[in-house]
Amino acid sequence: MGKSTREIVRSERFGEQYTVIHHFSGLDVLVWPMPGFSTTEALFATRYGSVNTCFRTAKTGDFIQVPEGIAHYLEHKLFENEDTDVFDLYAATGASANAFTSFDETAYTFSTAENWEQALEILLDFVQKPYFTQENVDKEQGIIAQEIKMGEDSPFRKSYFDLLKALYVEHPVRIDIAGTVESIAQITPELLYDCYHTFYNLHNMVLSIAGNVDIDKVEEICDRLLIPAEDQDLETRFPQEPEGVAQKRVVDKFPIGLPIFDIGFKSEPCSGLEYEYRTAAARVVLQLLIGSTSRLYQEMFDEGLINSQLGYSVFSGSGSYFSCIISGESRDPDEVFRRLCAEIERIKQEGFDEEEFSVIKKARYGSYIRSLNNVENCADSMVDSYFNGTAVFDDAEALSKLTVEDCMKALDTMFDPEKSAISIIESSLGEGMQGQEKN
Amino acid sequence: MIEKFERRKIGEGIYLTEIVDPKFKANVVRIRFCMPLDEDNAGANVLTAMLLMTSNAHIRSRSELTKKFAGLYGSSIGTSWGNISDFQQVGFSMSCILDKYTIGGEKVSGEAMRELMRCIFEPDMTEGLFSEKYFALRKQELLDNIRAAVNDKRSYAYQRAKNTIYSGEPAALPELGSYERAEKITREELSERYGYMLKSAAMELTVCGGGEAAEAVEILTEAFGKIKRENVVSPGYRRPSPLKKEPAEVSEPMELKQSKMFMAFKSQCRDIYLCKVFVAMLGGSPFSKLFANVREKLSLSYYCDCAYSELKGTMFIDSGLDNANTDKARAAIMEQLRAMQEGDFTDEELENTKLLLKGGFKSNYDSEWDIAGWYAVQNTRGTSYSPEEVAVLIDKVTREQVVECAKSFELDSVFILKAVEKEEERNG
Structure with a gap:
C-alpha cells in the first residue's frame, strides 16, 4: 500500500x-x-x-x-x-x-x-x-x-x-x-x-x-x-463522428404558446488546457455575437423577433463533442437563424468591436468573482476541471489572456454556418385554442 | 457569519434591511413593491416594472443601459414579479461585486446603485408617457410570456389548479393577468400605475452582501425617503383560503405523455413551523411518507412532492402519473395522510425531518441572495427570526402536535391535467 x-x-x-x-x-x-x-x-x-x-x-x-x-x-x-x-x-x-x-x-x-x-x-x-x-x-x-x-x-x-x-x-x-x-x-x-x-x-x-x-x-x-x-x-469507444451535421433543420409540434428554438454550431472536440481556452473564447464570442449588449440582439429585440428569454451555452464533454448552442423563443425561429448566420459573416469581414470586447471581458470577470461565493459551484467546478485534466482557476486565467484576435479565430473555427443546425418546436394549438389556454 | 442585521423604516410603508456578512464578495440589492393582486392591474404593474429596467431618461437605449451595467463588472439588473398570497409583488434586483475585487480597485458599486436609482426615479418618459417603442416591445413580450405559460406543463398545471383551489380569491389569478386584459394596456395607464406604485405600494428594500454598503444605503435612503406617499398599502399577507364544502374535482385534457395531478388540502392550523414539520414528514424529503410509498414502494411516479403555503393555509401535493394510475396514486396519498393523522410514524422520522429542515434553513447563510430572501419571507410573516431562532421553534414541535396538525388538513380540491394522445398517435 x-x-x-x-x-x-x-x-x-x-x-x-x-x-x-x-x-x-x-x-x-x-x-x-x-x-x-x-x-x-x-x-x-x-x-x-x-x-x-x-x-x-x-x-x-x-x-x-x-x-x-x-x-x-x-x-x-x-x-x-x-x-x-x-x-x-x-x-x-x-x-x-x-x-x-x-x-x-x-x-x-x-x-x-x-x-x-x-x-x-x-x-x-x-x-x-x-x-x-x-x-x-x-x-x-x-x-x-x-x-x-x-x-x-x-x-x-x-x-x-x-x-x-x-x-x-x-x-x-x-x-x-x-x-x-x-x-x-x-x-x-x-x-x-x-x-x-x-x-x-x-x-x-x-x-x-x-x-x-x-x-x-x-x-x-x-x-x-x-x-x-x-x-x-x-x-x-465512440463512433467516428463526421465533421458535418446530420440534419440542417428539424421541426416538431407541442401544445405551447410561442415557438421554441435551439440553434447549434458544431466544432472539433478538445480537452485539457485547450478546452479552457476554447470555452473561454466561445463564451465571449457568444456574448459579443448575440448577448443582450450586441448589435444583433438589439436589432432583433427592437423588431420583436426575440424576447428576453434568449440564452446561450457551450455544450461539451469527454473530449468527444463540442458545440455552441443558442436557445430562445420567437415567432419566426428561421429568421433568427438566418440573421445569426449573416451576422457571423459580417463580423468575419469587419471584426469585433474592441471596446465591446473589453466590456464583456470585465462582465465575465465579475461573474467569475460572484461564482466563488457559492459552495456548490466550487465543489462542482473542482469535479469539472478534474475530469477535464485542468484546475479550477485555469478558466479564469484563460479569460484573462483572451484577445480580440483569439475571438476572431474562435468565430472562424467554432461558428461555421455550414456545420450548424436548428431545432424548432411549433405550437400544435390553434390560435383559438391558445386563447382558451391563456386564462 | 452575519456582522450586521438592521431593518428600519425610511418612509411611510418603506423599510430598508441591511445585512452584512464579510465572507461575500458581492452585494445584492433587492427592491420590492407590493400591491393588492387584481386582474385589472396585474399585467400593467409587471409591464411598468419591465419598462423601468429597459431604459431611463439619461440612457434611452436598452442596449446602452445593459452595456453600462456590463461595464461595471456585469452588475446585472433584473425585474421580478410574483404573487404572494392575495398580493402582487414586482421588483428590481441588482448584484455588484465589491470594489475591492475590481481590477486596479475601480469604484463601481456606487455608480451601479446611482444608475439603478435613475431607472426607478427618472424613467424614459416623454410628456409623461413611457417610450412608445419600448412600450410596444415590452407589451409584446408580456403577451408572449402569458402565452408561454403553457410551455412548462408542471407549472401550467399548478396555475390551472390554483384557479380551482383559490376560486373567487385574488390568489387564483395568474401572475401576469389575462391575455385579453394585457392586450388592452395603454401607455397612459402605465403612467398611472407608475405614479401609484411610488405613491402607495408597500416597499421592502434590502442591501445584502460582503459590506461596503454605506454608500448604497445612503443612496437608497435619500431616493426613497423623499417620495410623497399616500394611501399606502398595508399588506396583511396571511389570508387563509376557505375550505370548500365538498372537494372540487376538475380535469382538463392536454396532449401529454403523463398526467399532472395536484391535490390541495386546507387547514385551520396557524402554527407555521409545526405545519412545516408535518408537510416535510408527509412529502418533503426522500425519506418522507409519499416518497417511500407512492414512489419507492408502488413505483407510481418519479415525483410526489408536498409544498405548503402558510399564508393561504394550503398544502399542495403534486405528482406526474400515467392516466391509469391517478386513482391508485390518490388512494395511496390519502392513505399516507391517514397514517400521519393516526400517529403512524416513528420518533426517528420526526427528529430526522427536524434535522433536515434546520440544516436547510441554516444553509441560507451561504448565499447573499438566499439570506436576503429569508428575511423577505420573514417580513411577510411579520417576524424577523434568524435561521437559528426558527430552529428552536422547530425543535419544540412534539409528535402529538404533528398528529393534531395532520388531522387539521382536509381535502379541498383535486386538479388533473389529463394526458391525451396526439391526434396522429391515436390514428396509429
Whole structure:
C-alpha cells in the first residue's frame, strides 16, 4: 500500500486555494475549505455518463455494448443497499442527498449544514457497495419510465435533444440520458454489475468536497473507508463522428404558446488546457455575437423577433463533442437563424468591436468573482476541471489572456454556418385554442 | 457569519434591511413593491416594472443601459414579479461585486446603485408617457410570456389548479393577468400605475452582501425617503383560503405523455413551523411518507412532492402519473395522510425531518441572495427570526402536535391535467 500525497492548487489573483489529496486507494480527493460558510457540499463522481455505452477493460477483453440509459439507471439503483435505503441513513445526519447523471458523468452528492463527517462516511460507503437484484431492478422500471415521460412533456428538452440529433450523426449524445422506456426494459442486474465494476473504479472517479470542511478529517475518513482499487485499463469507444451535421433543420409540434428554438454550431472536440481556452473564447464570442449588449440582439429585440428569454451555452464533454448552442423563443425561429448566420459573416469581414470586447471581458470577470461565493459551484467546478485534466482557476486565467484576435479565430473555427443546425418546436394549438389556454 | 442585521423604516410603508456578512464578495440589492393582486392591474404593474429596467431618461437605449451595467463588472439588473398570497409583488434586483475585487480597485458599486436609482426615479418618459417603442416591445413580450405559460406543463398545471383551489380569491389569478386584459394596456395607464406604485405600494428594500454598503444605503435612503406617499398599502399577507364544502374535482385534457395531478388540502392550523414539520414528514424529503410509498414502494411516479403555503393555509401535493394510475396514486396519498393523522410514524422520522429542515434553513447563510430572501419571507410573516431562532421553534414541535396538525388538513380540491394522445398517435 502506497502513501497519500497532497498538492495545493492556488489562485493568487482571487486569494483562493484547494487541496488535492492523491489518495493511496487510487482516488483523487479535492478539498476546498471555505471559512465562514455553513454548508458542506460533496460530490463522489465517476467519469461515466449516458454516452459510455461501448467499452472494454483488461478483464472484458472485447468491447461490450450496453443498453441506452443504463448509467442513469445504475445511479438510481445504487441508492439501495442490501439491508437499507441510503436515504434513511442520510436522514439521521440532516444532510440532503441526491445524484445526477449527465452525458459524461455520474455524481452522488450531499449538502449539509450539520454532521458532514457522518454524511461523508455514508457517501463513501454506499457508492462502493452495489446491490442489484432482479426484484429491485424491476421495481425501478416504473419510476424511471415516469421520469422519461416527464421529460417527454417538456418542449424545451425536446427541442434541445432534437438539436443534438440534428448536429450529431453517430455520437451517442444523440440519445436521451435516461434512455427510452424500451431500452431500459433490457437492463438486468448482471449488466448493472458489469457497468459498475467497469466505471466505478476509484481510478476513474473523484471526490470533491467544499465549504465547511477540514482537510485532515476528510483524509482520515477516506483512509478508513476507501477500498484500494487497481487500475483496469478502461477504454471507451465512440463512433467516428463526421465533421458535418446530420440534419440542417428539424421541426416538431407541442401544445405551447410561442415557438421554441435551439440553434447549434458544431466544432472539433478538445480537452485539457485547450478546452479552457476554447470555452473561454466561445463564451465571449457568444456574448459579443448575440448577448443582450450586441448589435444583433438589439436589432432583433427592437423588431420583436426575440424576447428576453434568449440564452446561450457551450455544450461539451469527454473530449468527444463540442458545440455552441443558442436557445430562445420567437415567432419566426428561421429568421433568427438566418440573421445569426449573416451576422457571423459580417463580423468575419469587419471584426469585433474592441471596446465591446473589453466590456464583456470585465462582465465575465465579475461573474467569475460572484461564482466563488457559492459552495456548490466550487465543489462542482473542482469535479469539472478534474475530469477535464485542468484546475479550477485555469478558466479564469484563460479569460484573462483572451484577445480580440483569439475571438476572431474562435468565430472562424467554432461558428461555421455550414456545420450548424436548428431545432424548432411549433405550437400544435390553434390560435383559438391558445386563447382558451391563456386564462 | 452575519456582522450586521438592521431593518428600519425610511418612509411611510418603506423599510430598508441591511445585512452584512464579510465572507461575500458581492452585494445584492433587492427592491420590492407590493400591491393588492387584481386582474385589472396585474399585467400593467409587471409591464411598468419591465419598462423601468429597459431604459431611463439619461440612457434611452436598452442596449446602452445593459452595456453600462456590463461595464461595471456585469452588475446585472433584473425585474421580478410574483404573487404572494392575495398580493402582487414586482421588483428590481441588482448584484455588484465589491470594489475591492475590481481590477486596479475601480469604484463601481456606487455608480451601479446611482444608475439603478435613475431607472426607478427618472424613467424614459416623454410628456409623461413611457417610450412608445419600448412600450410596444415590452407589451409584446408580456403577451408572449402569458402565452408561454403553457410551455412548462408542471407549472401550467399548478396555475390551472390554483384557479380551482383559490376560486373567487385574488390568489387564483395568474401572475401576469389575462391575455385579453394585457392586450388592452395603454401607455397612459402605465403612467398611472407608475405614479401609484411610488405613491402607495408597500416597499421592502434590502442591501445584502460582503459590506461596503454605506454608500448604497445612503443612496437608497435619500431616493426613497423623499417620495410623497399616500394611501399606502398595508399588506396583511396571511389570508387563509376557505375550505370548500365538498372537494372540487376538475380535469382538463392536454396532449401529454403523463398526467399532472395536484391535490390541495386546507387547514385551520396557524402554527407555521409545526405545519412545516408535518408537510416535510408527509412529502418533503426522500425519506418522507409519499416518497417511500407512492414512489419507492408502488413505483407510481418519479415525483410526489408536498409544498405548503402558510399564508393561504394550503398544502399542495403534486405528482406526474400515467392516466391509469391517478386513482391508485390518490388512494395511496390519502392513505399516507391517514397514517400521519393516526400517529403512524416513528420518533426517528420526526427528529430526522427536524434535522433536515434546520440544516436547510441554516444553509441560507451561504448565499447573499438566499439570506436576503429569508428575511423577505420573514417580513411577510411579520417576524424577523434568524435561521437559528426558527430552529428552536422547530425543535419544540412534539409528535402529538404533528398528529393534531395532520388531522387539521382536509381535502379541498383535486386538479388533473389529463394526458391525451396526439391526434396522429391515436390514428396509429
